[in-house]
Amino acid sequence: MSETEALEAFYGLPNEVRFCKSCVISNQRPSSTVEFKHEKEDKKKTIGFAADGICDACHYHQEKAHRIDWKKREDQLVATLDKFRRNDGSYDMIVPGSGGKDSAYTSHILKYRYGMNPLTVTWAPHLYTDIGWQNFTNWIHEGGHDNILFTPNGRLHRLLTRLAFKNLLHPFQPFIVGQRIIGPAMAQKYGVQLVMYGENQAEYGNDPNENFKPTMDTKFFSAQDPMQMRLGGVKIADIIRDYDYTLNDFAPYIPPTAESLEKAGVEVHYLGFYLPWDPQECYYYAVENTGFQANSERTPGTYSKYSSIDDKIDMFHYFTTLIKFGIGRATYDSAQEVRNGKINREEAVHLVRKYDQEFPQRYYADFLDYIGLSDAEFWETVDQFRSPHLWQHSDNGWALRHVVE
Structure with missing residues (x-):
């Protein structure tokens, strides 16, 4: 047994750390985005790797590029x-989003190319950034949408x-x-039967099926006792x-049940199934059509200026994925850009090694104030999850112990 294999792995992660031979993602990437418990026996699925050393997300992008009939998919969308x-x-439809590049693209193209009448709905960020609020208002006023914030x-x-962090x-x-x-939830409330999100997270490494x-x-909407539902790792009853x-x-926070959605005739779809999804192309489209603007400076932890820039807490989400899984924001950004042909793997490795472990100092004071922790309490918590x-x-x-090469 090697030294690495003998070391304890939290969260049910694989002991052996491997990096995709095509992009830069590692086999530590979780395939769930909602909750990981800090329980060592809690086995959670991670992104799959094939025998050729290439991750599920890269294999699916090859599928997208060479084997999917996108004209047929678009015909399915129209139907x-x-x-x-x-x-x-x-x-006639609900489009959830924040006015970032992805939701701006989704809502605008559905309304102005395909003639739909969407109601856009937004779950507010924790703490708006200046550029985030500007892009949100541009989405509504320049993009031309009704919205419920x-x-x-x-x-x-x-x-x-705070509980979720601790x-x-x-x-x-x-x-x-x-x-x-x-x-x-808003579809049920307003009697609308179609909900359209942008991309499916399976594109990036969730369950490839x-x-x-x-x-x-619909398993996310399975019936459950609300008092037993966990938020921040704690039962609502507690x-x-x-x-x-x-x-x-x-x-x-209590989801509608699959049964109630079915009774109301609500269906939740992903636009990325019907149209080839490329975050950078979404950005170009949103700039041209909705007044979306990139930030004036890159986001700490990565090289990008236009992804997930609306919430001051967002960069701490990516910092915590670095702590738990050894994967920071530059890894996520550069991996998808390799798959979409924007950069090559050598460039991605350079960007990850340069930016991935950068601490998000810019809004650190705001974050501590928001969750009511001191600097010492912050780092004490963080170190427990390494x-x-x-x-x-x-x-x-x-x-x-392991960095991409």
């Missing part, structure tokens, strides 16, 4: 849209974010839950017991 199209002036109970959301090192978990719920169907897996809240306060098979400590501090 789906026609099924739900209304001619009485009412909304839903902002959850701020006091509760801060608590849930218990899961996943400060985005409550936001991700709300973001996924907002589309179907989901790439081959246009609709969202949060109600320990803090001054009632079950009613949690209504925005898996021994990924990190080693010396007099010079913490360092990753």
Whole structure:
């Protein structure tokens, strides 16, 4: 047994760290984006690697490039849209989003190329950045959309974010839950039967089987006792017991059931199934058609200026993925750009090694204030989540045992 294999791996991660031979993602990337518990026996699935050493996401992109008939897929899109199209002036679809490049592209192309009448809905960021708020308003005013901006109970959301950071090192978990719920929930509320998200996360390494169907897996909406639902790693019943809240306060986080969605005729689709999805091309389209603007400076932890720039907390989400899985934001960005032919692997390796471990200092004070932690408490929490098979400590501090080459 090698030294690495003998080291404990948290979260059910593979002990042996491997990097994709085509892009730069590692086999430590989780295939779930909602919750990872800090329990060593909690086995969680990670991105798959084939015998050739290439990850599932890269293999699917080869499928996209060479084996999918995109004209046939677009015909399927038109047929789906026609099924739900209304001619009485009412909304015929819901498009969830923040006004970032992806949702700006999705809503605009559906309305102006395919003639739909979408209602855009937004689960508010924790803390808007200046450029994020500007792009959100441009999306509505220049892109030309109706919008509902839903902002959850701020006091509760801060608590849930704090709990998620402390218990899961996943400060985005409550936001991700709300973001996924907002589309179907608003569809039910307004009697709309079609919800269209942009890309399926399976494109980037979640369950690859989901790439081959246009609709969202309804297991997320399976019926459950709301009091037993976990937010921030804690049961709602326990949060109600320990803090001054009632079950009613949690209504925005409790998903509609698959049965209720089926009864209402609601279907949740991904535009990326029907049209070839390329984040950089979405950016160009959004700039040209909705007034979207990149940031004036790159995002800490990566080289990009235009991805996920609306929330001050967002960069800490990627920092925590670095801590838990050894994968930072530059890895995610450069891996998808290799797959889409924007850069080559050698360039990606350089970018990862230069930026991936950069600490997001820019909004650090805002983040600490938001979740009510001191600098010392922040680092004490972070260090508890470093898996021994990924990190080693010396007099010079913490360092990753494995970096992409």
